Amino acid sequence: MTTTALIIVIAAAVVLLGGGAALVLTRSRRQLPPAPQTRQIDRADEAGEPTLISPDPEVPAEPGPAVDEPSAVGTLERPEAPQGRLVRLRARLAKSQGSLGRGLLSVLGRSTLDDAAWEEIEDTLLAADMGVTATDELVSNLRTTLRVEGITDPDQAKAALRAELVRLVDPTLDRTLTSTGTDGKPGVVLVVGVNGTGKTTTVGRLARVLVADDKTVVLGAADTFRAAAADQLQTWGERVGVPTVRGPEGGDPASVGFESVQRGIADGVDVVLVDTAGRLHTKSGLMDELGKVKRVIEKQAPVTEVLLVIDATTGQNGLTQARVFGEVVDVTGIVLTKLDGTAKGGIVIAVQRELGVPVKYVGLGEGADDLAPFDADEFVDALLS
Numbered sequence: 304m305t306t307t308a309l310i311i312v313i314a315a316a317v318v319l320l321g322g323g324a325a326l327v328l329t330r331s332r333r334q335l336p337p338a339p340q341t342r343q344i345d346r347a348d349e350a351g352e353p354t355l356i357s358p359d360p361e362v363p364a365e366p367g368p369a370v371d372e373p374s375a376v377g378t379l380e381r382p383e384a385p386q387g388r389l390v391r392l393r394a395r396l397a398k399s400q401g402s403l404g405r406g407l408l409s410v411l412g413r414s415t416l417d418d419a420a421w422e423e424i425e426d427t428l429l430a431a432d433m434g435v436t437a438t439d440e441l442v443s444n445l446r447t448t449l450r451v452e453g454i455t456d457p458d459q460a461k462a463a464l465r466a467e468l469v470r471l472v473d474p475t476l477d478r479t480l481t482s483t484g485t486d487g488k489p490g491v492v493l494v495v496g497v498n499g500t501g502k503t504t505t506v507g508r509l510a511r512v513l514v515a516d517d518k519t520v521v522l523g524a525a526d527t528f529r530a531a532a533a534d535q536l537q538t539w540g541e542r543v544g545v546p547t548v549r550g551p552e553g554g555d556p557a558s559v560g561f562e563s564v565q566r567g568i569a570d571g572v573d574v575v576l577v578d579t580a581g582r583l584h585t586k587s588g589l590m591d592e593l594g595k596v597k598r599v600i601e602k603q604a605p606v607t608e609v610l611l612v613i614d615a616t617t618g619q620n621g622l623t624q625a626r627v628f629g630e631v632v633d634v635t636g637i638v639l640t641k642l643d644g645t646a647k648g649g650i651v652i653a654v655q656r657e658l659g660v661p662v663k664y665v666g667l668g669e670g671a672d673d674l675a676p677f678d679a680d681e682f683v684d685a686l687l688s
């Protein structure tokens with residue numbers, strides 16, 4: 304064989320072997336599982352808006368949610384049973400200066416109640432954010448009761464005050480969280496409110512309440528405005544073994560809502576809790592955003608509860624927020640946070656009157672299980688202890 308012929312044979316062998324190897328590589332690549340999808344792909348355009356390819360412009364085309372699965376099972380916390388937590392409020396309020404109960408009781412304890420004393424009671428109730436109508440109602444009813452029944456004993460006066468307060472807080476309202484879905488689908492709880500009121504914390508704590516009641520839960524981090532909010536929520540979920548569905552920062556909250564409920568249905572969980580962003584930029588902006596989140600979620604399953612979170616320490620501001628949110632979404636329940644250490648317990652009554660819906664939970668402190676189901680009698684007892 305000539306040298307030229309030898310070179311040609313070697314070159315042919317190299318080409319053949321190379322081709323074979325490429326074929327093997329291609330085959331083995333084809334056998335690999337598809338790369339895991341993350342929400343970030345094809346979801347957000349440069350403006351942070353979702354790229355929707357679905358025939359329904361509001362529904363994400365091919366949802367590929369980023370679900371943050373909870374970490375190691377061994378480290379899971381067992382949340383405290385929610386029943387009886389409200390008792391803690393008594394001790395928390397006792398630490399605060401100028402509490403509503405103490406202010407009222409000190410006046411009622413006097414031997415005579417003249418006009419100045421009643422004015423003091425009125426001022427105390429107003430300062431506690433009870434609102435003018437409820438305050439007038441309470442003072443007028445209490446004055447009548449004490450006069451008609453001839454009550455002068457401070458303990459009896461306290462009992463009459465307690466009865467009036469309980470009546471105003473209204474023990475007949477249904478305060479159960481509507482978290483049972485229909486047609487085998489999960490209940491969907493949408494949590495709304497201005498940022499900083501304790502909304503994300505409330506969603507995390509509600510997950511714990513539900514887990515303590517042996518419910519299975521998925522969290523939806525639809526507050527895409529602040530990246531840390533999703534991280535915060537995910538951490539809450541991880542502590543009790545609950546997955547969190549999240550989207551890109553600045554992405555479409557409605558997509559996250561949709562995908563979290565979709566995930567909840569796929570997993571057959573009992574409840575999906577959706578945290579939302581509540582920038583109160585403009586009422587129409589808020590209306591558009593929350594309206595869309597709810598509408599898009601309801602393509603999957605009905606929203607069973609809309610909880611409005613209000614910071615009890617913000618007084619009139621909180622009431623204004625309640626009014627605005629009440630006009631934008633059908634609020635079905637209120638969560639009053641930061642009730643610990645505030646003398647503004649009267650807001651429970653004012654906000655219920657403002658929205659015509661019950662306070663269902665209250666925040667009692669910074670602890671993981673400091674969210675208590677609300678109860679009128681227990682609340683008034685805590686105020687007056």
Ligand SMILES: Nc1nc2c(ncn2[C@@H]2O[C@H](COP(=O)(O)OP(=O)(O)OP(=O)(O)O)[C@@H](O)[C@H]2O)c(=O)[nH]1
Binds near residue numbers: 500503529580643668
């Ligand atoms: N003392 C007290 N602090 C609370 C209570 N609820 C929430 N907080 C605190 O309030 C702060 C704000 O809570 P977040 O849950 O981050 O508020 P947010 O409304 O979700 O705010 P964004 O995440 O920005 O939307 C946190 O430091 C919470 O620990 C409560 O009932 N009592």
